[in-house]
Amino acid sequence: MSTPGFHQRIRFSINGRIxxxxxxxxxTLADFIRxxxxxxxxxxxxxxxxxxxxTVIVDGASVRACLMLAVQADGAEVRTVEGLxxxxxxxxxxxxxxxxxALQCGFCTSGFLMTATDLAAHGAGxxxxxxxxxxxxxxxxxxxxxxxxxxxxxxxxxxxxxxE
Amino acid sequence: xxxxxxTAKFVGARVRRVEDPRLLTGRATFVDDVRMPNALALAFVRxxxxxxxxxxIETEAARSAPGVRAVLTSxxxxxxxxxxxxxxxxxxxxxxxxxxxxxxxxxxxARFVGEAVVAVVAADRxxxxxxxxxxxxxxxxxxxxxxxxxxxxxxAPLVHEEWPDNVFQKVEFAAGDIEAAFSxxxxxxxxxxxxxxxxxxxxxxxGIVASFDPASGMLTVWASTQMPHVLRAEIARVLGCAENSVxxxxxxxxxxxxxKSHVFPEELLAAALARELGRPVEWxxxxxxxxxxxxxxxxxxVRGELAVARDGTILGLRAHITCDIGAYxxxxxxxxxxxxxxxxxxxxxxIPAYAYTTVSVATNKCSIGxxxxxxxxxxxxxxxRLIDIAAGRLGIDRVAMRLDNMIPRHExxxxxxxxxxxxxxxxxxxxxxAVAMMADDRPLQASGAVRRGVGFASYIEMTAPSAMVWQTLxxxxxxxxxxxxxxxxxxSVTVALGTNSQGQSHETVxxxxxxxxxxxxxxxxxxxxxxxxxxxxxxxxxGSRVAVVSGxxxxxxxxxxxxKILRAASRMTExxxxxxxxxxxxxxxxxxxxxxxxxxxxxxxVWIGRAGLPTEEDQSLEFIARYEPPPMxxxxxxxxxxxxxxxxTGIVKVVRYAVVEDCGTILNPMIVDGQIQGGVAQGVGSxxxxxxVYDENGQILTGTLMDYMPPTAPDxxxxxxxxxxxxxxxxxxxxxxxxxGGAIAPPAAIANAVADALRDLSPRVTQIPLTPERxxxxxxxxxx
Numbered sequence: 032m033s034t035p036g037f038h039q040r041i042r043f044s045i046n047g048r049i050x051x052x053x054x055x056x057x058x059t060l061a062d063f064i065r066x067x068x069x070x071x072x073x074x075x076x077x078x079x080x081x082x083x084x085x086t087v088i089v090d091g092a093s094v095r096a097c098l099m100l101a102v103q104a105d106g107a108e109v110r111t112v113e114g115l116x117x118x119x120x121x122x123x124x125x126x127x128x129x130x131x132x133a134l135q136c137g138f139c140t141s142g143f144l145m146t147a148t149d150l151a152a153h154g155a156g157x158x159x160x161x162x163x164x165x166x167x168x169x170x171x172x173x174x175x176x177x178x179x180x181x182x183x184x185x186x187x188x189x190x191x192x193x194x195e
Numbered sequence: 196x197x198x199x200x201x202t203a204k205f206v207g208a209r210v211r212r213v214e215d216p217r218l219l220t221g222r223a224t225f226v227d228d229v230r231m232p233n234a235l236a237l238a239f240v241r242x243x244x245x246x247x248x249x250x251x252i253e254t255e256a257a258r259s260a261p262g263v264r265a266v267l268t269s270x271x272x273x274x275x276x277x278x279x280x281x282x283x284x285x286x287x288x289x290x291x292x293x294x295x296x297x298x299x300x301x302x303x304x305a306r307f308v309g310e311a312v313v314a315v316v317a318a319d320r321x322x323x324x325x326x327x328x329x330x331x332x333x334x335x336x337x338x339x340x341x342x343x344x345x346x347x348x349x350x351a352p353l354v355h356e357e358w359p360d361n362v363f364q365k366v367e368f369a370a371g372d373i374e375a376a377f378s379x380x381x382x383x384x385x386x387x388x389x390x391x392x393x394x395x396x397x398x399x400x401x402g403i404v405a406s407f408d409p410a411s412g413m414l415t416v417w418a419s420t421q422m423p424h425v426l427r428a429e430i431a432r433v434l435g436c437a438e439n440s441v442x443x444x445x446x447x448x449x450x451x452x453x454x455k456s457h458v459f460p461e462e463l464l465a466a467a468l469a470r471e472l473g474r475p476v477e478w479x480x481x482x483x484x485x486x487x488x489x490x491x492x493x494x495x496x497v498r499g500e501l502a503v504a505r506d507g508t509i510l511g512l513r514a515h516i517t518c519d520i521g522a523y524x525x526x527x528x529x530x531x532x533x534x535x536x537x538x539x540x541x542x543x544x545x546i547p548a549y550a551y552t553t554v555s556v557a558t559n560k561c562s563i564g565x566x567x568x569x570x571x572x573x574x575x576x577x578x579x580r581l582i583d584i585a586a587g588r589l590g591i592d593r594v595a596m597r598l599d600n601m602i603p604r605h606e607x608x609x610x611x612x613x614x615x616x617x618x619x620x621x622x623x624x625x626x627x628x629a630v631a632m633m634a635d636d637r638p639l640q641a642s643g644a645v646r647r648g649v650g651f652a653s654y655i656e657m658t659a660p661s662a663m664v665w666q667t668l669x670x671x672x673x674x675x676x677x678x679x680x681x682x683x684x685x686x687s688v689t690v691a692l693g694t695n696s697q698g699q700s701h702e703t704v705x706x707x708x709x710x711x712x713x714x715x716x717x718x719x720x721x722x723x724x725x726x727x728x729x730x731x732x733x734x735x736x737x738g739s740r741v742a743v744v745s746g747x748x749x750x751x752x753x754x755x756x757x758x759k760i761l762r763a764a765s766r767m768t769e770x771x772x773x774x775x776x777x778x779x780x781x782x783x784x785x786x787x788x789x790x791x792x793x794x795x796x797x798x799x800x801v802w803i804g805r806a807g808l809p810t811e812e813d814q815s816l817e818f819i820a821r822y823e824p825p826p827m828x829x830x831x832x833x834x835x836x837x838x839x840x841x842x843x844t845g846i847v848k849v850v851r852y853a854v855v856e857d858c859g860t861i862l863n864p865m866i867v868d869g870q871i872q873g874g875v876a877q878g879v880g881s882x883x884x885x886x887x888v889y890d891e892n893g894q895i896l897t898g899t900l901m902d903y904m905p906p907t908a909p910d911x912x913x914x915x916x917x918x919x920x921x922x923x924x925x926x927x928x929x930x931x932x933x934x935x936g937g938a939i940a941p942p943a944a945i946a947n948a949v950a951d952a953l954r955d956l957s958p959r960v961t962q963i964p965l966t967p968e969r970x971x972x973x974x975x976x977x978x979x
Contacts, residue, residue, distance in 0.1 A: 057321070058321075062321075065227075066319075069230070070221075071221065071227075071228040072220070072221020072222070073221075074225070074227075074398075074399070074449075075227065076398045076399070076482070077482040077899075077900050078481055078482060079482065079483075079899055079900065079901075081899070081900035081901055082398065082482075082900060084398060111221070112219075112220065112221040113220075113221055115220070116219075116220050121216070121219060121220070125219040125220070128215070128219055129211060129212070129215045129216070129219060130211070132211075132212065132865050132866070132869050134215060134218055134219070134698075135450075135698030135699070135700070135869060135873060136397070136398065136399070136447075136448065136449045136450040136697055136698030137214065137215070137218030137219075137223055137447070137449070137698070138225060138397075138398040138399040138449030138450060139398045139449075140218055140219060141221055144219070160909075162908075163908040163909040164908075164909055166907070166908040167907040167908055167909050168907075169907075169908075170398060170900070170905055170907065171398070172396055172397055172398050172450050172452070172873075172876075172877070172905060173398075173450055173698045173869075173873045174869060174872065174873050174876075175869075175872035175873040175874070175875055175876030175877075175911050175914065175937075176872075176876065176907075176908040176911050177872050177911070177913045177914065178869065178872070179908070180908065180913075
């Protein structure tokens with residue numbers, strides 16, 4: 032498919048794999064990940080930066096892939112949901128989501144997992160108010176959030192216990 | 196329970212979801228994940244005006260834009276698809292409703308902001324949008340009909356020029372001696388209530404990918420829908436092809452909440468273009484299209500009047516409902532929002548006389564359609580506010596007034612004033628339990644900068660409607676659903692449903708149901724859904740019907756498999772079938788559980804005709820059963836909300852929320868509680884935050900998620916949930932539906948709590964959402 036306009040060559044790492052591609056400069060990171068790389072776990076819910084479904088981790092920080100251009104990822108390290116489970120073994124967060132019934136339709140789930148991954152990586156506490164605040168940039172229309180909060184709190188608590 | 200011979204083991208248990216691993220690892224296939232080589236993308240030019248005549252459309256630049264394959268306006272599209280038109284095709288009598296043509300692309304004029312006017316097909320969505328941007332349309336603006344009450348006045352601009360007025364439907368109902376009730380009342384409470392225009396807003400928008408194979412003549416469609424079999428029939432009908440040459444697949448659907456229980460013009464056009472252009476065509480709407488041009492909901496003005504005696508006894512109820520339908524009626528239904536509100540209003544109360552009028556008005560806005568609970572949240576909001584207002588004026592306790600007027604348990608089955616038969620229920624018990632849950636020692640603060648109040652709301656949830664109910668509302672559909680249950684030669688079981696899930700966990704729950712009947716672990720049962728080529732022909736997921744209807748069908752079909760297995764096992768073990776059971780995947784003696792044979796051996800023997808069954812019987816362990824419950828089933832519940840109102844900012848915070856509900860037999864409490872928590876979150880949105888706003892020109896002001904605001908994690912309280920289980924005496928398994936309930940009562944409970952917090956100000960809490968601006972107006976006594 033040919034999109035007119037400028038193209039630029041980018042090279043970056045996605046889930047530990049180095050990717051080098053020619054990308055249209057106007058293409059978002061989300062479209063690039065989904066359409067060019069076929070990694071469809073990153074979902075598009077609003078494409079204007081509010082719903083958080085497309086959240087990915089770029090250089091250690093959670094980012095809305097719909098608000099970032101693919102060319103801006105040049106040289107970066109990107110993680111998506113496809114990079115969470117190792118050898119089909121669910122990550123602690125994925126396992127906690129399953130145990131706590133933290134998803135229904137599952138469309139927003141990838142975004143919540145990546146936001147929570149960022150939260151866990153930064154050593155956040157399991158205080159409910161703080162977790163809710165941290166999740167306020169992700170919309171879920173099914174669950175009413177309580178089970179999402181519980182799942183994430185359980186992982187953060189376990190992580191804190193391990194650190195001590 | 197209708198489950199002979201087995202002890203329930205998995206029904207009622209918190210079985211974890213089999214859907215989750217694929218969703219958690221991103222391997223689910225939502226419609227936008229379907230990758231077809233050579234696919235074309237569809238985008239639309241949409242009307243920027245609420246009401247405007249199309250003077251001319253210039254498409255040349257678009258046609259020659261890079262990657263553009265086709266540009267279509269109304270005349271080209273109408274060669275492919277006629278305008279949608281909902282005709283009443285039911286054998287059941289229904290109130291007349293004006294039928295309206297809904298052109299796939301606007302023809303002559305546009306009737307709402309966002310109506311599709313030009314379709315552009317290109318190599319990808321970005322190129323299609325480039326093409327759309329190159330289309331030039333000359334418009335002549337017309338005066339729009341925006342306010343639904345003004346739109347009824349003579350001289351108002353006509354949305355549909357061939358009509359004498361803007362009324363889709365007017366329905367009048369009266370039962371009991373309404374005049375005597377009101378003239379003999381000690382108190383008549385009369386209020387005008389206004390509810391916001393809301394949206395279902397599933398996180399996945401609408402979308403379709405259609406692929407036509409000219410060699411076989413098969414059109415295969417992946418769609419984000421709650422009704423794959425209905426969509427298939429509609430596509431065949433409008434394309435003029437046989438239903439058996441259309442296959443609809445909708446296995447992973449990212450939420451629906453009613454919005455996807457419709458068929459949309461864009462979907463039909465994508466299907467038509469795939470056939471016409473000979474290449475796959477995809478249309479994945481963006482969020483702006485979703486917000487302005489998919490489907491809104493619940494926009495009503497209700498004049499409610501309650502006649503009561505001095506002791507609080509309800510003598511009569513009157514309602515006049517004006518519903519702002521928008522430009523077209525939801526397809527393929529007839530409009531029913533306002534009539535469901537009217538039906539819901541009596542709730543769990545004994546009402547001796549009731550009269551209502553509903554008027555469904557056309558305006559220059561996006562159409563409204565089904566959204567979780569349809570009109571029920573509004574009916575409950577009005578009724579529960581009227582009761583609180585009446586109790587306050589009479590100086591009696593609002594809980595006592597409710598208890599005294601509720602249908603007592605022993606009077607079930609109870610026929611309501613509208614003729615609805617409530618089979619069983621626990622109205623008083625739910626309310627009493629909710630009151631107990633909310634009791635605490637803290638004084639309810641009714642002064643100071645932050646005031647605290649508590650509100651209650653009781654309701655009956657109308658679930659699993661029958662053919663009669665559906666057909667008076669829309670297309671010639673059935674109240675039944677099928678299920679196919681097949682035991683394979685190795686003893687594993689496949690269940691195929693006529694319904695599909697949008698997050699409601701059908702794959703888990705119906706495996707539990709079948710497992711119990713067949714004495715298996717649910718891990719040995721696989722549930723197939725959402726593919727018309729692999730499932731028996733069903734109807735749709737909506738109206739809180741699937742647990743009841745598909746559940747009943749699964750139980751019945753599984754029982755047939757069970758009976759046949761036991762008859763075969765009886766031949767092979769030479770023991771009477773009644774003395775046999777299936778447990779843990781083995782045939783055993785019922786009396787002591789002693790294993791007698793492997794299930795796989797019996798199953799294989801049946802399939803290959805060596806089980807010694809009568810020769811006239813099929814050599815099969817595959818059965819389809821259909822189930823249609825009685826006219827309607829009814830769950831009931833009471834919600835209680837505690838709020839804090841900030842007197843300076845008008846911000847309302849829900850600090851506690853309790854739900855006591857009774858949905859009969861609970862299939863999986865984890866799923867039920869999840870539905871309640873999620874439903875309440877949507878209801879909190881309706882009560883406090885969410886509103887589609889149009890200005891006086893009919894321009895929509897809520898075109899992004901920064902303007903239309905569903906609640907986020909900090910906004911939604913953790914719901915404290917309690918269950919009372921009163922199985923339905925009429926349904927298979929005692930199941931009642933409950934999927935919509937969580938969203939039905941929050942506006943009522945929260946509005947009552949706000950009124951309670953402000954009680955010394957004689958507040959007029961009559962409009963939702965209760966935005967800070969509206970709450971400040973109430974506090975300042977300016978509420979209207």
